[in-house]
Amino acid sequence: MPRSTASPPFAAALRRYRRVAGISQRELARRAGYSTDYVSMLERGVRVPGPGTLAPLLEALELSESERLDLQQATWSTVPTSPNVEPPQTSASTLVGRSAEQAQIDAFLARSAPALLVVGDAGTGKTRLLEDARRLAVARGITTLAAGSNPNPASAPRSYAPLLDALSGFVHIQAPRRLRGLLHGCEWLARLLPELLDMGVVAPEVRLSAEQERRQIFRATARFLTQSAGPGGALLVLDDLQSASTEALDLLAFLLSGPTRVRLLGAYRPGDIGSLHPPAALVANLLHRDDLELIHLQPLNSVEARHLMLNLLPPTATDDQRVADAVRLSDGVPLYLVCFARSLRGQLIAEAQSGHASAEPPRLGLPTGLVEVVRRQLAYLPAGSHEVLRATARAEAQAVHRAELLATTHQSEATLQLTLEHLVRIGLLREVEPDLFRVHHQVVRLVAANVSLA
Numbered sequence: 001m002p003r004s005t006a007s008p009p010f011a012a013a014l015r016r017y018r019r020v021a022g023i024s025q026r027e028l029a030r031r032a033g034y035s036t037d038y039v040s041m042l043e044r045g046v047r048v049p050g051p052g053t054l055a056p057l058l059e060a061l062e063l064s065e066s067e068r069l070d071l072q073q074a075t076w077s078t079v080p081t082s083p084n085v086e087p088p089q090t091s092a093s094t095l096v097g098r099s100a101e102q103a104q105i106d107a108f109l110a111r112s113a114p115a116l117l118v119v120g121d122a123g124t125g126k127t128r129l130l131e132d133a134r135r136l137a138v139a140r141g142i143t144t145l146a147a148g149s150n151p152n153p154a155s156a157p158r159s160y161a162p163l164l165d166a167l168s169g170f171v172h173i174q175a176p177r178r179l180r181g182l183l184h185g186c187e188w189l190a191r192l193l194p195e196l197l198d199m200g201v202v203a204p205e206v207r208l209s210a211e212q213e214r215r216q217i218f219r220a221t222a223r224f225l226t227q228s229a230g231p232g233g234a235l236l237v238l239d240d241l242q243s244a245s246t247e248a249l250d251l252l253a254f255l256l257s258g259p260t261r262v263r264l265l266g267a268y269r270p271g272d273i274g275s276l277h278p279p280a281a282l283v284a285n286l287l288h289r290d291d292l293e294l295i296h297l298q299p300l301n302s303v304e305a306r307h308l309m310l311n312l313l314p315p316t317a318t319d320d321q322r323v324a325d326a327v328r329l330s331d332g333v334p335l336y337l338v339c340f341a342r343s344l345r346g347q348l349i350a351e352a353q354s355g356h357a358s359a360e361p362p363r364l365g366l367p368t369g370l371v372e373v374v375r376r377q378l379a380y381l382p383a384g385s386h387e388v389l390r391a392t393a394r395a396e397a398q399a400v401h402r403a404e405l406l407a408t409t410h411q412s413e414a415t416l417q418l419t420l421e422h423l424v425r426i427g428l429l430r431e432v433e434p435d436l437f438r439v440h441h442q443v444v445r446l447v448a449a450n451v452s453l454a
Contacts, residue, residue: 101297115286157244236266237265331443378447381428389423392405400436
């Protein structure tokens with residue numbers, strides 16, 4: 001089949017928005033902090049950016065909210081092309097195995113319920129589901145303010161994070177004239193967003209107690225969001241709420257309890273929230289008032305997992321044994337499946353370009369990107385947790401008894417008990433029988449057993 005001359009979706013979208021902005025590749029690279037060669041590769045479809053790489057480009061292009069979402073969605077339907085392997089024809093908005101969750105979000109957006117939270121372990125697709133929901137909200141005329149994950153979950157959250165990031169990002173994409181109107185009567189917001197000082201927005205110079213000043217900031221935020229609301233209201237889309245600061249959670253509680261048209265669509269990892277953790281109080285309060293809907297996100301079943309893999313691979317992969325191996329190893333975790341698919345796609349392209357088959361069937365390897373993803377997840381564990389996880393992963397049997405871990409790790413019984421409870425709560429270990437533990441996911445077991453976690 002002849003090679004298509006059409007640009008991949010992201011490359012075409014990036015080039016279009018750069019030209020609309022009236023800047024060169026060199027200027028875009030300068031603004032985003034990248035090399036001109038890298039921007040050129042993006043526009044030629046040679047490279048596809050990840051979320052961290054994409055963010056500086058969105059800021060540099062000064063896109064509107066709908067334009068930012070369009071460019072973000074384009075990354076999902078972009079795959080490398082080759083003369084012999086055609087990319088799959090899938091929609092950027094397709095989510096495999098999540099039709100029930102999408103329907104619940106769709107119903108939530110159509111009503112006036114204050115909050116909906118997506119609950120799931122790391123890698124189950126919470127962020128992807130929020131991205132899809134935000135696109136749908138924008139199409140419905142709902143003003144959305146979004147903030148992503150915490151880059152350093154081991155550190156204390158920054159003041160008002162992630163709500164501050166959502167407000168700041170929204171402010172920076174507004175046209176100056178419109179922003180001045182939205183800020184009318186919201187002068188106290190300058191205490192939260194110092195960048196507003198550059199626009200002449202100055203908080204009143206009055207002597208107030210800390211609590212009084214906080215109330216003024218809360219009211220100014222509520223007024224700003226009310227004035228910014230579209231026909232469908234305003235929606236805060238906040239990921240990784242388990243890392244939210246106490247100040248942000250207090251402000252969220254204020255916004256959701258008042259007469260504003262502000263609603264919350266968020267996500268968090270349940271294992272990272274204990275009964276005394278600040279987000280737990282917000283969740284409990286919303287549930288008590290019957291103001292909260294929950295979506296518990298589970299791993300995909302084997303049929304859905306295979307479907308997701310094949311959606312990201314060329315048609316030649318349908319009968320490839322490596323697909324079945326990846327589905328088995330991934331345990332239905334969408335993030336793991338995507339990492340396997342990206343790696344396998346590169347292998348298939350290289351094999352098609354080489355033109356001759358190997359004497360032995362190619363084997364599936366653990367992708368470097370997936371190893372790094374898991375290592376980052378494990379890096380924030382306390383040292384004692386590393387030791388227990390490694391010992392469990394390296395044991396010859398799939399499951400390890402508490403007594404064996406006690407002898408292997410040389411921890412006290414009390415310390416080991418706390419460590420095991422923590423690892424089970426955050427989903428890294430599973431207690432298959434009383435006092436018998438195994439690593440919950442096979443990918444985590446492989447990484448923990450073979451890669452240093454120190």
